[in-house]
Amino acid sequence: MAKEKKLVESITSMNEDFAQWYTDVVKKAELVEYSNVKGCMIIRPDGYAIWENIQKELDRRFKETGVENVYMPMFIPESLLQKEKDHVEGFAPEVAWVTQGGLETLQERLCVRPTSETLFCDFYARIIQSHRDLPKLYNQWCSVVRWEKTTRPFLRSAEFLWQEGHTAHATAEEAEERTIQMLNIYADFCEEILAIPVVKGKKTDKEKFAGAHSTYTIEALMHDGKALQSGTSHNFGDGFARAFDIQYSDKENQLQYVHQTSWGLSTRIIGALIMVHGDDSGLKLPPRIAPVQAMVIPISQRKEGVMEKAAELCETLKAAGIRAKLDGSDKSPGWKFSEQEMRGIPIRVEIGPKDMEQGQAVIVRRDTREKVVVSLDELGEKALEILEAIQNDMLARAKEHLETHTYEAGTYDEFKEIVAEKPGFVKMMWCGDEACELKIKEDTTATSRCMPFRQESLGDVCPVCGKPAKKLVYWGKAY
Amino acid sequence: MAKEKKLVESITSMNEDFAQWYTDVVKKAELVEYSNVKGCMIIRPDGYAIWENIQKELDRRFKETGVENVYMPMFIPESLLQKEKDHVEGFAPEVAWVTQGGLETLQERLCVRPTSETLFCDFYARIIQSHRDLPKLYNQWCSVVRWEKTTRPFLRSAEFLWQEGHTAHATAEEAEERTIQMLNIYADFCEEILAIPVVKGKKTDKEKFAGAHSTYTIEALMHDGKALQSGTSHNFGDGFARAFDIQYSDKENQLQYVHQTSWGLSTRIIGALIMVHGDDSGLKLPPRIAPVQAMVIPISQRKEGVMEKAAELCETLKAAGIRAKLDGSDKSPGWKFSEQEMRGIPIRVEIGPKDMEQGQAVIVRRDTREKVVVSLDELGEKALEILEAIQNDMLARAKEHLETHTYEAGTYDEFKEIVAEKPGFVKMMWCGDEACELKIKEDTTATSRCMPFRQESLGDVCPVCGKPAKKLVYWGKAY
Numbered sequence: 001m002a003k004e005k006k007l008v009e010s011i012t013s014m015n016e017d018f019a020q021w022y023t024d025v026v027k028k029a030e031l032v033e034y035s036n037v038k039g040c041m042i043i044r045p046d047g048y049a050i051w052e053n054i055q056k057e058l059d060r061r062f063k064e065t066g067v068e069n070v071y072m073p074m075f076i077p078e079s080l081l082q083k084e085k086d087h088v089e090g091f092a093p094e095v096a097w098v099t100q101g102g103l104e105t106l107q108e109r110l111c112v113r114p115t116s117e118t119l120f121c122d123f124y125a126r127i128i129q130s131h132r133d134l135p136k137l138y139n140q141w142c143s144v145v146r147w148e149k150t151t152r153p154f155l156r157s158a159e160f161l162w163q164e165g166h167t168a169h170a171t172a173e174e175a176e177e178r179t180i181q182m183l184n185i186y187a188d189f190c191e192e193i194l195a196i197p198v199v200k201g202k203k204t205d206k207e208k209f210a211g212a213h214s215t216y217t218i219e220a221l222m223h224d225g226k227a228l229q230s231g232t233s234h235n236f237g238d239g240f241a242r243a244f245d246i247q248y249s250d251k252e253n254q255l256q257y258v259h260q261t262s263w264g265l266s267t268r269i270i271g272a273l274i275m276v277h278g279d280d281s282g283l284k285l286p287p288r289i290a291p292v293q294a295m296v297i298p299i300s301q302r303k304e305g306v307m308e309k310a311a312e313l314c315e316t317l318k319a320a321g322i323r324a325k326l327d328g329s330d331k332s333p334g335w336k337f338s339e340q341e342m343r344g345i346p347i348r349v350e351i352g353p354k355d356m357e358q359g360q361a362v363i364v365r366r367d368t369r370e371k372v373v374v375s376l377d378e379l380g381e382k383a384l385e386i387l388e389a390i391q392n393d394m395l396a397r398a399k400e401h402l403e404t405h406t407y408e409a410g411t412y413d414e415f416k417e418i419v420a421e422k423p424g425f426v427k428m429m430w431c432g433d434e435a436c437e438l439k440i441k442e443d444t445t446a447t448s449r450c451m452p453f454r455q456e457s458l459g460d461v462c463p464v465c466g467k468p469a470k471k472l473v474y475w476g477k478a479y
Numbered sequence: 480m481a482k483e484k485k486l487v488e489s490i491t492s493m494n495e496d497f498a499q500w501y502t503d504v505v506k507k508a509e510l511v512e513y514s515n516v517k518g519c520m521i522i523r524p525d526g527y528a529i530w531e532n533i534q535k536e537l538d539r540r541f542k543e544t545g546v547e548n549v550y551m552p553m554f555i556p557e558s559l560l561q562k563e564k565d566h567v568e569g570f571a572p573e574v575a576w577v578t579q580g581g582l583e584t585l586q587e588r589l590c591v592r593p594t595s596e597t598l599f600c601d602f603y604a605r606i607i608q609s610h611r612d613l614p615k616l617y618n619q620w621c622s623v624v625r626w627e628k629t630t631r632p633f634l635r636s637a638e639f640l641w642q643e644g645h646t647a648h649a650t651a652e653e654a655e656e657r658t659i660q661m662l663n664i665y666a667d668f669c670e671e672i673l674a675i676p677v678v679k680g681k682k683t684d685k686e687k688f689a690g691a692h693s694t695y696t697i698e699a700l701m702h703d704g705k706a707l708q709s710g711t712s713h714n715f716g717d718g719f720a721r722a723f724d725i726q727y728s729d730k731e732n733q734l735q736y737v738h739q740t741s742w743g744l745s746t747r748i749i750g751a752l753i754m755v756h757g758d759d760s761g762l763k764l765p766p767r768i769a770p771v772q773a774m775v776i777p778i779s780q781r782k783e784g785v786m787e788k789a790a791e792l793c794e795t796l797k798a799a800g801i802r803a804k805l806d807g808s809d810k811s812p813g814w815k816f817s818e819q820e821m822r823g824i825p826i827r828v829e830i831g832p833k834d835m836e837q838g839q840a841v842i843v844r845r846d847t848r849e850k851v852v853v854s855l856d857e858l859g860e861k862a863l864e865i866l867e868a869i870q871n872d873m874l875a876r877a878k879e880h881l882e883t884h885t886y887e888a889g890t891y892d893e894f895k896e897i898v899a900e901k902p903g904f905v906k907m908m909w910c911g912d913e914a915c916e917l918k919i920k921e922d923t924t925a926t927s928r929c930m931p932f933r934q935e936s937l938g939d940v941c942p943v944c945g946k947p948a949k950k951l952v953y954w955g956k957a958y
Contacts, residue, residue: 036559036601037589040552045617048548069527073519074553074591074622074638075575080515093581096554098591100576101637102626110516112553112577112591122515138524142622143553147581158580159553 011342013280018224023152025274029283029342032153039151039158043267046343049291050270051161055141057193057289058163058265061185067137067165072119074142075110080118084243087117090210094147096158112145117211117236117262120166121244128258131170131250135178139165154271155228155479162266168246168258172237175259179235182263183216186231194269195286195395196220196276197402198230199425199474201450206434209262213237219449219474221402222275225423227449227476230272233263271479276398277367283344284366286394287387294324294383295340299333299352310351313361313379317349320380322387324349341366346390347383367394406474412463415475419444425476429469431462439464440475449474490821492759497703502631504753508762508821511632518630518637522746525822528770529749530640534620536672536768537642537744540664546616546644551598553621554589559597563722566596569689573626575637591624596690596715596741599645600723607737610649610729614657618644633750634707634958641745647725647737651716654738658714661742662695665710673748674765674874675699675755676881677709678904678953680929685913688741692716698928698953700881701754704902706928706955709751712742750958755877756846762823763845765873766866773803773862774819778812778831789830792840792858796828799859801866803828820845825869826862846873885953891942894954898923904955908948910941918943919954928953 011028014021026032031047043051059069075098082088095111113119124136141163151157165182169175183200190196198218208215212234220230241247241257250256277284287293294317298310310326317324327336333350340348350362361379363372367390374382405424409415418426426446430436441447451471462469490507493500505511510526522530538548554577561567574590592598603615620642630636644661648654662679669675677697687694691713699709720726720736729735756763766772773796777789789805796803806815812829819827829841840858842851846869853861884903888894897905905925909915920926930950941948 033602033605035552035598036556037552037554037598040554042552042598042602043550045547045549048550051550052548068524069531070524071522071527071530071622071640073514073516073521074624075516075519077515095581096577096589097579098575099578100588102573102575109579110575119514119516119521123512123521126512143550145553161550 011280011282014223014278021278021280022271022275025278025282025342026153029344031270031274031283037158039148041153041157043161046291047270050273050285050289051267053289053291054193054269055163058185058189059141061189062139062163062165065137065181065185067139070138070140071142072113072116072123072140074113076113076116076118078109078111080122081111083118083121084211084240087211087240091115091146096145096147113142114144114146115262115264116140116142116144116164117166117240118244120262121240121246121260124168124258124260125244125246128168128246128248131248134168134170134248134258135174136168137165137178138167139163152271154267154274160267162264164262164264167261168241169260170248170250170256170258172259175235175237175261179214179216179233179261179263182261183218183231183233186233186263186265187218190218190220190230190269191395193286193288194273194276195288195391195398196230196272197395197399199402199450199452201452201474203232203450204434204437204448204473206437207448209234211236211239213239217450219425219476220272220276221405221425221476222272222479223278223401224275225405225477227425227474227478228268228272228275229449229478230269231263231265234261236260236262276401277394278344281338282342284394285344285346287346287391290344290346291323292325292343292345293322293387294347294349295336295345296324296326296349296351297333297336297340298326298328299350299355301328303353305356306351306353309356313349313351313376316380317383320384322380322383346387349379349383365390367397408458409463410459415440415463416444419446419475419477423477425449425474427456427458427472427474429457429459429462430471430473431465431467432470433462433465433467436462436464446475446477449476449478490759490761493702493757500757500759501750501754504757504761504821505632508823510749510753510762516637518627520632520636522640525770526749529752529764529768530746532768532770533672533748534642537664537668538620540668541618541642541644544616544660544664546618548619549617550619550621551592551595551602553592555592555595555597557588557590559601560590562597562600563690563719566690566719570594570625575624575626592621593623593625594741594743595619595621595623595643596645596719597723599741600719600725600739603647603737603739604723604725607647607725607727610727613647613649613727613737614653615647616644616657617646618642631750633746633753639746641743643741643743646740647720648739649727649729649735649737651738654716654740655714658693658695658712658740658742661740662697662710662712665712665742665744666697669697669699669709669748670874672765672767673752673755674767674870674877675709675751676874676878678881678929678931680931680953682711682929683913683916683927683952685916686927688713690715690718692718696929698904698955699751699755700884700904700955701751701958702757702880703754704884704956706904706953706957707747707751707754708928708957709748710742710744713740715739715741755880756873757823760817761821763873764823764825766825766870769823769825770802771804771822771824772801772866773826773828774815774824775803775805775828775830776812776815776819777805777807778829778834780807782832784835785830785832788835792828792830792855795859796862799863801859801862825866828858828862844869846876887937889938889942894919894942895923898925898954898956902956904928904953906935906937906951906953908936908938908941909950909952910944910946911949912941912944912946915941915943925954925956928955928957
């Protein structure tokens with residue numbers, strides 16, 4: 001048993017030190033390896049396979065709404081980045097600059113894209129002339145670079161993978177509609193596929209994207225009660241269009257500026273997946289996103305017929321549409337169990353000589369560790385049922401965690417007490433002044449997460465300043 | 480008719496100026512748009528959709544052989560790039576250097592990856608300890624940067640998209656086997672999906688990859704008789720393993736160096752697709768790679784029931800598994816025909832009031848312009864047959880072009896005459912000396928494309944120097 005224990009013992013308990021637990025899990029579950037490049041991570045096969053499934057699911061949803069994929073250059077000339085004032089102020093301090101190409105010093109520095117609004121604007125200015133050219137609904141899957149000083153795998157790294165959608169519309173209404181539509185796609189995807197419930201809302205002016213008219217966000221709550229901004233959707237109005245001169249002639253032949261949006265979701269969401277569902281044995285992946293959904297593990301595999309039977313069961317599972325694998329290595333079953341748990345594979349199927357005699361196998365759920373004895377002739381069917389149950393139960397548990405860790409504060413003292421003692425979201429009214437927002441951050445380190453779409457009234461005044469309340473805000477400490 | 484003509488007239492004839500024809504096609508077919516970033520292109524939806532299909536097909540084939548996808552950082556610290564001597568010499572003159580991060584000057588320059596051997600080696604040195612860790616069969620889809628001075632869309636650009644596979648093996652034999660296996664996957668993919676026949680062979684030492692032990696290549700012949708290197712597969716032996724100290728303990732507990740390979744195919748192949756199949760009306764896409772396989776075009780679309788019928792036919796085609804679209808815009812049919820031809824969509828389906836009366840539609844092949852009248856109740860079935868025929872015929876025509884443009888030279892004078900007058904491949908014996916290779920290049924601008932796997936004997940001596948011949952070589956002018 002010494003070997004089995006080692007794999008598990010090497011993880012810090014999440015209640016003891018959540019940050020260390022996270023670091024241990026991403027490393028031990030082999031999602032990520034550190035690299036020689038400061039702040040950049042290597043995404044290993046198990047991590048990348050999760051990203052591929054995320055891509056597949058989102059890409060399909062995007063395309064169903066008419067979105068098309070493109071690819072833009074990774075470099076942005078400094079003069080182009082500077083065209084929209086707020087945008088460059090937001091990003092210039094955190095970009096990487098290319099100053100030499102081959103053996104020559106460049107006449108103009110190029111930044112490695114931190115995001116591609118400026119490139120898309122330049123592109124749209126070239127290809128949009130008439131109302132017939134609208135809307136443009138483009139997206140790209142790529143990597144971006146933001147020169148962060150403190151980095152953590154998936155959560156904050158100098159380079160990360162994401163998709164960035166950029167659209168151009170004839171009217172302000174259409175742009176606003178698209179902004180909300182994409183936010184809803186993110187929210188539905190998180191709930192349905194990742195089993196992560198989110199709070200949908202609008203960012204305050206202080207927290208909105210550099211250059212945006214308004215920014216919408218989905219906020220998820222991690223196991224430790226901290227918030228994670230999990231996807232954002234921005235409405236730019238015609239601000240970028242004016243800076244980049246993107247005009248179209250309408251049906252009356254009048255020149256009009258386009259209205260634009262952008263929306264992005266990144267590998268950061270894998271951090272959420274880990275921190276919402278994981279436990280002290282490692283990852284716990286919801287079946288719909290898990291690259292491997294079922295691991296077949298033979299018991300006493302040297303006994304006659306066991307390996308053959310295990311391989312047969314694996315095929316049965318695959319035939320039922322399950323992403324199944326067989327662990328036929330020469331490790332002990334206990335070691336294999338620990339590995340399957342660490343990797344978060346939703347179910348394992350144990351099959352040994354005794355099971356074979358009785359025409360059965362044992363399915364063990366990763367989420368509850370519940371064991372279900374299943375007759376071999378209904379293995380595929382039962383496994384599918386159990387996977388479905390896991391998906392639903394994981395979402396239900398995450399929802400319950402979100403609900404039980406969302407608090408209400410009627411006074412500012414109450415607010416400070418909750419933030420200090422109860423990790424989670426705190427709902428409180430707000431007057432709309434940035435001064436109060438800054439004071440809260442200074443006093444408590446909590447920030448405004450969003451003004452939720454589902455507004456409630458918890459009183460008429462802002463508890464911080466006493467002025468009339470304008471909005472209910474979700475506050476919280478965030479990653 | 481003025482409008483219809485405009486779209487077509489704006490393309491230069493391929494026989495008049497092939498390079499200009501190419502540039503016109505990539506632009507008019509909306510595969511690419513130029514950007515403000517020198518040497519970098521924007522890949523538009525129609526271009527990117529081709530790349531997505533290429534990815535889908537290749538990725539599936541890779542994974543069937545056990546390959547897993549990962550993602551490596553896009554930056555390489557200068558010291559890491561320098562670890563393998565030949566490699567850095569090959570790449571250092573053509574990389575982009577990041578020297579500033581945020582507001583700080585970096586202590587060590589980072590190059591934007593031109594290829595990722597050094598990163599994979601560093602990674603492998605970290606994760607490979609035992610023979611149980613082998614083989615490692617990793618691949619990544621990403622963009623790379625090579626600071627080219629003269630650029631052309633797809634063919635040569637400062638940034639391009641590709642996949643790069645990197646594997647580590649216990650033995651030299653296994654590495655060689657993998658190198659050839661991946662070359663065969665490229666060759667089969669080109670023939671089966673892109674309808675591009677290729678010559679498989681080994682590069683001469685002069686032409687091999689920087690740091691490779693041996694490089695294998697697939698070479699395709701463009702319509703203008705120039706060669707295009709379309710995919711390469713490298714065997715590194717244990718050269719990189721020694722430079723990066725990648726060792727594993729074998730079954731006898733002895734430390735051994737791993738043997739490595741790498742193999743890549745890029746968006747360059749889209750250039751081949753254009754230049755092998757296109758004509759003066761634009762692109763011609765083989766059905767298996769075409770993002771849209773059939774365009775339904777209504778005739779007299781304002782007549783009652785025509786649009787509805789066209790939409791119905793589009794659904795019929797989709798139900799048969801065909802990627803079909805309906806052009807319901809208010810352009811004239813002739814304009815729509817030109818667009819469909821320019822975009823290389825393999826078939827169009829014309830349906831008008833007269834066809835409806837007779838319960839038929841007209842299928843027009845893009846490759847031959849042949850019109851086939853089809854009864855509506857067998858539309859799906861017939862369309863599938865025609866698409867299959869187009870795929871086969873396009874490959875047959877490309878094969879014929881390759882065969883009729885492959886020449887044999889017995890003497891050096893003959894060789895020079897062929898190179899000067901007949902664009903294509905020239906087969907000639909070679910002594911193996913780089914001096915003769917250099918002389919040929921200097922005299923004729925033709926380069927050695929490969930030493931084909933299918934060796935033949937055209938004589939005993941090297942026609943250039945008269946020394947004994949070692950190999951038959953394919954020579955040609957290349958992109």
